[in-house]
Amino acid sequence: MSDAVIFRGVSKRYGQFAAVDVIDFTIAKGTLVTLLGPSGCGKTTTLRLVAGLEHASSGRIEIGGKDVTNLSAAERDVSMVFQSYALFPHMTVLENACYGLRASGIARGRAEAMAAEKLALVGLEGLERRLPSQLSGGQQQRVAVARAIVLEPKVLLFDEPLSNLDAKLRRHVREEIRGLQQQLGLTVVYVTHDQQEALAVSDRIIVMNAGRIAQDGTPRELYEAPRNRFVADFIGDANLLPATLRRTGATEAEVRIGTLSLTLPHRGVADGAVLVAVQPHSVRLGAAGEGLAGTVAKAAYLGSHREYEVALPGLAHELFVVAPVAQPLAAGEAVGVAFDPAGLAVVPEG
Amino acid sequence: MTRLWLLLGAVGLVLLPWYGLETPAASVLGLRAEAAPALFAGRWWLWPLVVPLGMAFAGWLVPAGVAGLAWMAGQGLVIGLRGWGISWLGLAGAAPAQAAMGWGAAAFALACLMWIAIGLARRGWCRGDVFVLGALLLITGLIALFVAWPVLSILSSAVRDNAGAFTPGALPDKLFNRAIWGLDCLGGGRGCGVAWNTLAQALVVGVLATLLGLAFALVAVRTQLPLKPLVRVLSLLPVITPPFVIGLALILLFGRVGVVTNFLANSFDIPRTRWIYGMPGITIAQLLAFTPIAFLVLLGVLEGVAPSLEEAASTLRAGRWQVFRTVTWPLIRPGLANAFLISFIESLADFANPLMIGGNFNVLSTDIFFAVVGAAHDQSRAAVLSIVLLVFTLTAFLAQRAWIGGRSYTTVTGKGDAGLSAPLPLGLKAACLGVVVPWLVLTVVVYGIILGGGFVKTFGRDYTPTLDYFLTAFSIDRGVGGWFLSGSGWRSFITTMQLAAIATPVTAFLGLLTAWLLSRQDFAGKWAFEFATMMSFAIPGTVVGISYILAFNVPPVELTGTGLIIIISFVFRNMPVGIRAGLANLAQIDRSLDEASMTLRAGTARTLRLVLVPILRPAIVTAMVYGFVRAVTTVSAVIFLVSGEYNLATVYIVGRADVGEYGVALVYSAVLIVTMAAVLVGISAMVGRQRIGRRGTLPAAELATT
DSSP states (O other), rough: OOOEEEEEEEEEEETTTTEEEEEEEEEEEEEEEEEEOTTTTTTHHHHHHHHHHOOOSSEEEEEEEOOOOOOOOOSEEEEEEEEOOOOOOTOOHHHHHHHHHHHTTHHHHHHHHHHHHHHTTTTTOOOOSSSSGGGGHHHHHHHHHHHHHHOOSSEEEETTTTTSSHHHHHHHHHHHHHHHHHHTTOOOEEEEHHHHHHHHHHEEEEEEEEEEEEEEOOOOHHHSSSSSHHHHHHSSOEEEOOOOOOEEESSSSEEETTTEEEEEEETTOOSSSEEEEEEEEEEEEEEETTTTTEEEEEEEEOOOOEEEEEEETTTTEEEEEESSSSSSSOTOOOEEEOGGGGGGEEEOOO | OOOHHHHHHHHHHEEEEEEOOSSSHHHHTTGGGSBBBSTTTOOOOGGGGGGHHHHOOOOOOHHHHHHHHHHHHHHHHHEEETEOOOOOOOOOOOOOOOOBBBHHHHHHHHHHHHHHHHHHTTTGGGGGHHHHHHHHHHHHHHHHHIHHHHHHHHHHHTTTTTTTTBGGGHHHHHOOOOHHHHGGGGGGGOOOOOOHHHHHHHHHHHHHHHHHHHHHHHHHHHHTTTTTTHHHHHHHHHHHHHTTHHHHHHHHSSTTTTTTHHHHHHOOOOOOTTTTHHHHHHHHHHHHHHHHHHHHHHHHEEEHHHOOHHHHHHTTOOEEEEEEIIHHHHHHHHHHHHHHHHHHHHHHHHHHHHHHOTTOOHHHHHHHHHHSSSSSOOOOHHHHHHHHHHHHHHHHHHHHIIIIIIIOOOOSSSOOOOOOOOOHHHHHHHHHHHHHHHHHHHHHHHHHHHHGGEEETTTTTEEEEHHHHHHHHOOOOOOOOOTEEOSHHHHHHHHHHHHHHHHHHHHHHHHHHHHHHHHHHOOHHHHHHHHHHHHHHHHHHHHHHHHHHHHHHHHSSSOOTTTHHHHEEEEEEHHHHHHHHHHHHHHHHHHHHHHHHHHHOHHHHIIIIIIIIHHHHHHHHHHHHHHHHHHOOOOOOGGGGOOOOOHHHHHHHHHHHHHTTTTHHHHHHHHHHHHHHHHHHHHHHHHHHHHHHOOSSOOHHHHOOO
């Protein structure tokens, strides 16, 4: 499998400020890769660097094995679905979908046939003569997707495509995008700040922070084995508890969290003070006296599960816990806190 | 693409007549000696232009373009119509002579610019976008030639005497002259210097226009009176009214034999005086003309004050006055300053009203005019006065941009604010109405005179209806060869419409292209580019007129007496209107539309043509209509530029009024106003319908949240 996109030491600077600070990654053909991070982390700039809407200050960008670093957007074999959809308001759905083909010099008749086929693929048959303003938000989004895939680009880019849809539609559309990508074997770069969305659609996720790559891996790797504090914090609302680590074997280490002693994989982290990322659903709340001593500070019922905040006086920390609905606990109750080792990961401090 | 521009360069040198601006065919077929292309007829000073052409064909595009332009400019300045053009170079020998550059030169210069654009694009400037670079260089070149070069000519004239000799030593004397800066009037002397007159006049008009505009805006926004539509109509009137007509109407009302004067003299024995001639008359005329502009500025500001802020204040126990004083007033203060500076600049630049009604009260713009057309014919003095006026307007313009430009507390977020504006304090409301109603009456009376005054025998004395004046100007007779336009006004009327119609699309094209460059492209020196384009807005028409005479009266670029120079002055006077309209509208179109087009393989020119221009079409039409109307009604710049062959409507009217033929002047003005109103209303109605039909309710661009 060859690589569709390669970034080698790419930076984008605005004056002194580096929006993207020397990043390297590759994206394999036929995969969906998500750029994930908080706003301002450089993920959208990275996407625009792929598109050619921004030009790199330094470094080299390859698409489909060709150096495109100095090519304009119109000269690159990519297309993009914009956050705002960017449908041309004065053109019909069909004219919008044809636009790229016509710009590439394809005759009107053939362009319209190709566009109609892709519009049917996204379920917009019969709406070809409408203006974008006469469509719902979800339909507009489909037009934007059809307009982009009609060119059969080497890489398809999505910039927060779900942010203008309501919550119910989001889940549906993201499954459609994933389905379409797998059906057509597209290479997709997808930008989002929503970690749920990223985990759900991606083959691989590149987590970005302050213009750099914080971690690059499969959704499972990121969730279960965050490489640093930022990733642990950003993915899955993990609790970060202070702990001390002492290696006891080739891969194992003894980790002490307050009065609790656990055996966990050390994952290459050196002896001394560390952090342990604790997934909220891997905390077991039992009778007081077992494990760490804690007190329920807040309790909330959310239908499918309960959420607690548990104060840990010994660690001067609060723990966010997701627990089954059965056996409700009330605020103020004293509890004993234990952990399911599968939901814990050692993370270097700082 | 590149080949096309290489070819154009070659055509400019070997095919088109290098000199003269008659149509190429006419001059070639006429086989006049000077119509020969550059390389023929033994003009050795043009032969070196072959070198850049060769360089361009060899692929050295940037050096070729620069060298070509430099040699053209250099030889054009050094060799004039009567020999050496620059005496201090001390060139000896028999001087060759050359006429003004023509079509061949224009083609070659354009080719040079495009060579530079292509060459720079190949080196990666502006992301390698030839279209952007080409547009940028073209507009820069035009502005350099038609804005910067004329202004420089003024400066150069100021340091010469009228014979053309270089006399920088005399400049301080001319610049700080008693006639300009004298303060005699303070000590009871004859009168102050013209600079003080101008400043005082502008200050008075600026303050009063702002207050009047505020009163109108308060009445329109904060009272129940159905004044808004009426006031909006009145605010359009100054755009379609030739500027001096108001002065004319005031003379008919308040002059020595005016209607009001007659009434007062006959009924109350109030002696007839000439009080209207001078500062009072100019002030009233300018207020009638500029208050609507201040009103429009303040209307927007007042409507932008979020009612919830005032409601918040009143729920915090503030009374009506307190709300107005502590919330509303501070919020609109930047808008007031803006309205003041705009009226101030308009008053500084106004030429027609002081000319018509100024009497012995001179201001800079009229003094400039009389320095050139009067018996004195003192170009050097006109240049010095122009510099003073230019410094005033530019300072005010810069103050307006720097100080107020982006500063505004009012916010239009697009979120609905369901609150109700606080009612006005009663005293304030009474004061506003007390000012607004009489002023509306005066406006209606003035426009009544303008529209009807030409259809009675002698306004003020004999009100017998008559069509005599109308027929004098616009009669159509049947003669030997069939119907012909025998009225004396037809010729200037048709010329005006033709020249304005030619200038309008050019104005809109250049204005919108500039707006697009400014809003969508990043390039080095962008602020300087923006400054230069908007600056032409701050140059008073009189200064433009005098500068065009000084710059384009002699080779290398000789345009005076042609229709072309009038068209060019229209274009560069009105281009900022197009730029502003374009900027405002482009700001509402999300950039992602351009980007979507780019990622769909469309180049820059295609994106502009297929995406932006169709969306901007209503704005383009509106800009064109305003450009057209402004061109038709302007007088200050063109009064210097008209010729026997190309006379314009406004200049013709001024001429009639000047010799006392008020009837013809009024009739002609009324015809112009009605025509322009028809153009405005007709086209606005068309554009309005189109917008509803095409753009529906909710364009995707407006959903954008980025």
